[in-house]
Amino acid sequence: MAAHKAGEPHEVDVVVVGMGPGGEDAAGRLAEAGLSVVGVEARLVGGECPYYGCVPTKMMIRASDLLAEGRRIPGMAGDARVAADWSQVAKRIREEATDSWDDRVSAERFEDRGGRLVRGYGRITAPGEVTVGDRVLRARRGIVLNTGTEPAVPPIDGLEGTPFWTNREAVETETVPASLVVLGGGAIGTEMAQAFSRFGSRVTVVESRDRLLAVEEPEACDLLREVFEREGITVRTGARATAVRHEDGAFTVDVGGEPIIGERLLVATGRRTRLGEIGVGVYGLDGDARSIEVDERMRAADGLWAIGDITGKGAFTHVSMYQADIAVRDILGEGGPAADYRAVSRVTFTDPEVGAVGLTEAQAREQGLDVRTGSTPIPESARGWIHKAGNDGFIKLVEDADRGVLIGATSAGPAGGEVLGALSVAVHAEVPTERLQHMIYAYPTFHRAIGVAVKNLSAR
Numbered sequence: 001m002a003a004h005k006a007g008e009p010h011e012v013d014v015v016v017v018g019m020g021p022g023g024e025d026a027a028g029r030l031a032e033a034g035l036s037v038v039g040v041e042a043r044l045v046g047g048e049c050p051y052y053g054c055v056p057t058k059m060m061i062r063a064s065d066l067l068a069e070g071r072r073i074p075g076m077a078g079d080a081r082v083a084a085d086w087s088q089v090a091k092r093i094r095e096e097a098t099d100s101w102d103d104r105v106s107a108e109r110f111e112d113r114g115g116r117l118v119r120g121y122g123r124i125t126a127p128g129e130v131t132v133g134d135r136v137l138r139a140r141r142g143i144v145l146n147t148g149t150e151p152a153v154p155p156i157d158g159l160e161g162t163p164f165w166t167n168r169e170a171v172e173t174e175t176v177p178a179s180l181v182v183l184g185g186g187a188i189g190t191e192m193a194q195a196f197s198r199f200g201s202r203v204t205v206v207e208s209r210d211r212l213l214a215v216e217e218p219e220a221c222d223l224l225r226e227v228f229e230r231e232g233i234t235v236r237t238g239a240r241a242t243a244v245r246h247e248d249g250a251f252t253v254d255v256g257g258e259p260i261i262g263e264r265l266l267v268a269t270g271r272r273t274r275l276g277e278i279g280v281g282v283y284g285l286d287g288d289a290r291s292i293e294v295d296e297r298m299r300a301a302d303g304l305w306a307i308g309d310i311t312g313k314g315a316f317t318h319v320s321m322y323q324a325d326i327a328v329r330d331i332l333g334e335g336g337p338a339a340d341y342r343a344v345s346r347v348t349f350t351d352p353e354v355g356a357v358g359l360t361e362a363q364a365r366e367q368g369l370d371v372r373t374g375s376t377p378i379p380e381s382a383r384g385w386i387h388k389a390g391n392d393g394f395i396k397l398v399e400d401a402d403r404g405v406l407i408g409a410t411s412a413g414p415a416g417g418e419v420l421g422a423l424s425v426a427v428h429a430e431v432p433t434e435r436l437q438h439m440i441y442a443y444p445t446f447h448r449a450i451g452v453a454v455k456n457l458s459a460r
């Protein structure tokens with residue numbers, strides 16, 4: 001690509017603003033297809049997932065699950081003395097996952113695919129125009145936005161200016177705090193709470209809604225609470241923090257007039273976008289909105305595509321990648337299937353893992369559907385009974401009774417996220433429940449419980 005002078009517009013086919021998982025993939029594929037592509041990235045090529053999200057947190061969870069399994073040995077397989085050492089986790093995150101938060105390898109990989117990386121914060125300054133510092137980029141075919149989210153920090157009295165953690169500092173920590181207050185019992189809060197607790201931290205989770213993981217089936221939320229409390233994690237639901245103080249190396253969080261003290265405070269209360277700052281108003285879009293509305297081809301406006309967390313269709317890496325594929329096909333005029341969100345699957349990697357796909361029972365009923373549900377506890381399955389220690393879980397199915405197909409399912413348990421695979425296929429492909437009932441499920445697997453849940457389908 002020819003060099004150009006600062007300030008002078010530089011014309012290319014596509015400018016991708018934000019190189020999260022979807023943006024990186026889309027930019028690379030468009031470049032490989034022969035288009036001239038500039039990727040603009042303010043922080044790290046690859047986005048939140050590899051550096052502060054999915055990958056390092058799953059390394060934390062893998063380690064904390066190993067500890068939990070070790071502690072399950074007595075009574076099942078002999079004796080075990082488990083001594084946790086966080087330094088091994090921190091080292092693995094630093095060296096194997098994040099290269100000490102250095103994205104050179106990803107940046108080079110993108111340039112090897114034919115793209116050009118411009119580092120800096122991109123803003124849309126006119127239709128088809130992105131400005132990064134003093135560089136002006138013009139996109140002939142259009143702009144792809146993949147600017148993702150950042151931690152949202154609630155306006156709690158005294159919180160600002162204290163050294164609280166978000167997911168980013170928690171992932172970077174070299175030590176485990178003696179005690180940890182986790183604000184927010186969603187996906188980040190629950191995964192991190194259990195991981196740090198299993199490494200010896202005294203953890204309290206403060207969640208303003210009535211349940212942990214409140215977007216999922218209530219049975220999953222209740223199960224997680226039960227397991228957390230059994231493991232010694234304090235769970236405060238329906239609880240709001242009204243003030244925070246940081247004194248003498250400790251946080252005091254006022255919750256309903258009661259002080260909760262922690263060496264560290266993790267704020268995991270959701271995410272925010274910065275659509276106004278990015279300049280979506282240039283296209284007549286609402287800069288104050290939480291997400292950008294896109295059609296089934298990821299088009300937000302003429303010549304503007306949006307993918308990933310900013311579309312509000314599920315803040316998951318697999319959604320970002322799925323949407324990237326659709327946007328790339330649209331830009332290249334390749335056709336193919338449009339976006340379909342009936343079977344968005346998600347897994348919270350707590351132990352038990354909580355996997356879910358499609359609608360919850362409540363969501364299905366809100367849509368006025370004639371619903372049948374069926375469930376079965378994992379400990380009552382042959383495999384669950386054999387597994388014994390750590391066998392908490394259940395399968396719950398949500399059927400559209402009129403059509404006789406599953407429209408939602410939850411799989412909580414050991415390997416709950418893997419068992420979800422079969423349920424995702426059933427929801428995605430609309431496999432009739434009649435056929436699921438007469439399927440041969442291998443004995444004794446965890447997924448065999450799906451067959452029992454199907455047989456238990458009944459209207460309530």
Ligand SMILES: Cc1cc2nc3c(=O)[nH]c(=O)nc-3n(C[C@H](O)[C@H](O)[C@H](O)COP(=O)(O)OP(=O)(O)OC[C@H]3O[C@@H](n4cnc5c(N)ncnc54)[C@H](O)[C@@H]3O)c2cc1C
Binds near residue numbers: 046
């Ligand atoms: C702790 C944690 C754990 C998670 N675990 C999982 C998991 O297990 N599985 C899963 O599927 N998902 C998980 N997620 C969610 C997942 O990380 C995101 O959904 C995923 O990263 C996709 O986001 P995205 O494509 O929208 O972009 P992001 O990953 O958010 O990346 C956006 C990029 O855009 C850049 N950017 C923003 N604005 C600009 C601008 N104006 N100019 C230039 N660059 C800009 C940012 O620097 C960033 O690099 C987790 C998230 C967190 C925080």
Ligand SMILES: NC(=O)c1ccc[n+]([C@@H]2O[C@H](COP(=O)([O-])OP(=O)(O)OC[C@H]3O[C@@H](n4cnc5c(N)ncnc54)[C@H](O)[C@@H]3O)[C@@H](O)[C@H]2O)c1
Binds near residue numbers: 187188270271315348
């Ligand atoms: N395994 C995974 O796939 C995974 C893991 C982590 C994160 N993620 C993604 O990242 C997103 C963000 O995660 P998150 O946990 O920050 O958000 P979240 O929306 O999942 O959960 C935030 C929780 O904080 C609560 N909350 C909000 N304000 C509060 C306050 N002032 N006090 C107490 N509680 C408060 C909310 O009620 C909610 O339950 C997730 O929604 C998910 O899409 C995915």
